[in-house]
Amino acid sequence: MPDKPTDSKLAAAIARDDAREAGGMHSDDRVTCWTHECWAEDCADDPMHTRPSARHRPRRA
Known part of the structure; x- marks a missing residue:
């Protein structure tokens, strides 16, 4: 199992x-x-990503 990526990789x-x-x-x-x-x-x-009525991901203003 690979190591968890570091914050710099993310x-x-x-x-x-x-x-x-x-x-x-x-x-x-x-x-x-x-x-x-x-x-x-x-x-x-996450429910934000699984709502069938919303195909897109919310964006910051």
Whole structure:
């Protein structure tokens, strides 16, 4: 089992996902969660992400 990623790896992944999404990547393809600033798999069951009426992830103002 791999070690848990360090905060610097998570920060780099968030920045990479942000840049890729700005370049046209669909938000569903992120490996990090823009809202919770964590790995997407860590919060995939959060009600904010599982509401059937909301296809998109909420964004900060």
